[in-house]
Amino acid sequence: GEEVAQTPKHLVRGEGQKAKLYCAPIKGHSYVFWYQQVLKNEFKFLISFQNENVFDETGMPKERFSAKCLPNSPCSLEIQATKLEDSAVYFCASSPGLRRSGEKLFFGSGTQLSVL
Amino acid sequence: KNEVEQSPQNLTAQEGEFITINCSYSVGISALHWLQQHPGGGIVSLFMLSSGKKKHGRLIATINIQEKHSSLHITASHPRDSAVYICAVRFTGTASKLTFGTGTRLQVTL
Numbered sequence: 001g002e003e004v005a006q007t008p009k010h011l012v013r014g015e016g017q018k019a020k021l022y023c024a025p026i027k028g029h030s031y032v033f034w035y036q037q038v039l040k041n042e043f044k045f046l047i048s049f050q051n052e053n054v055f056d057e058t059g060m061p062k063e064r065f066s067a068k069c070l071p072n073s074p075c076s077l078e079i080q081a082t083k084l085e086d087s088a089v090y091f092c093a094s095s096p097g098l099r100r101s102g103e104k105l106f107f108g109s110g111t112q113l114s115v116l
Numbered sequence: 117k118n119e120v121e122q123s124p125q126n127l128t129a130q131e132g133e134f135i136t137i138n139c140s141y142s143v144g145i146s147a148l149h150w151l152q153q154h155p156g157g158g159i160v161s162l163f164m165l166s167s168g169k170k171k172h173g174r175l176i177a178t179i180n181i182q183e184k185h186s187s188l189h190i191t192a193s194h195p196r197d198s199a200v201y202i203c204a205v206r207f208t209g210t211a212s213k214l215t216f217g218t219g220t221r222l223q224v225t226l
Binding site: 031033035040041042043044045048055056058059089091093098103104105106107109110 | 147149151157158159160161162163164200202204206210211212213214215216218219
């Protein structure tokens with residue numbers, strides 16, 4: 001598709017429940033990124049993929065967070081045993097590449113996760 | 117410590133004014149992005165820079181690698197430019213991780 005599609009738009013979970021977020025990148029884009037926006041202006045990088053391979057997971061809290069990008073499926077971000085502090089907007093972005101100037105990021109509209 | 121600072125935090129301008137938003141970073145980078153986040157939350161990537169200057173419509177982005185500084189300029193500002201503008205950098209030696217500034221909230225009034 002021509003846009004990054006994220007689902008669901010909103011997700012409400014009780015503390016301790018599992019949350020799963022989905023992202024379909026733009027067709028032909030090799031890179032997928034997940035970011036967490038807590039409060040209004042604090043973005044945190046979580047993980048990136050190059051096709052179906054983990055490219056950079058330096059931002060990922062590994063105890064409860066996991067992510068996958070499998071062929072012919074939307075990418076997913078899963079949070080086991082959610083905590084209150086996981087409440088945030090989770091943005092997915094895709095890009096055709098990293099190295100060449102002009103390779104901008106294309107963002108999805110985000111999933112608002114509320115943990116109660 | 118790898119840091120990104122933006123100024124100003126908030127900016128109010130009248131329609132037609134020339135606007136400058138600044139971004140400074142602490143150590144060497146391989147790429148710098150300017151992003152626009154609309155009041156509804158959607159994010160648009162405006163520019164990706166590694167050197168020099170780029171222009172798109174009324175928007176101009178410049179970067180000075182030696183001074184570790186970038187500016188985003190908006191000429192002939194319009195109320196529809198009202199948004200949060202965010203600078204994000206990929207520090208040298210990091211694979212893909214972006215470090216974000218805290219954003220500049222721009223309000224353009226009639």
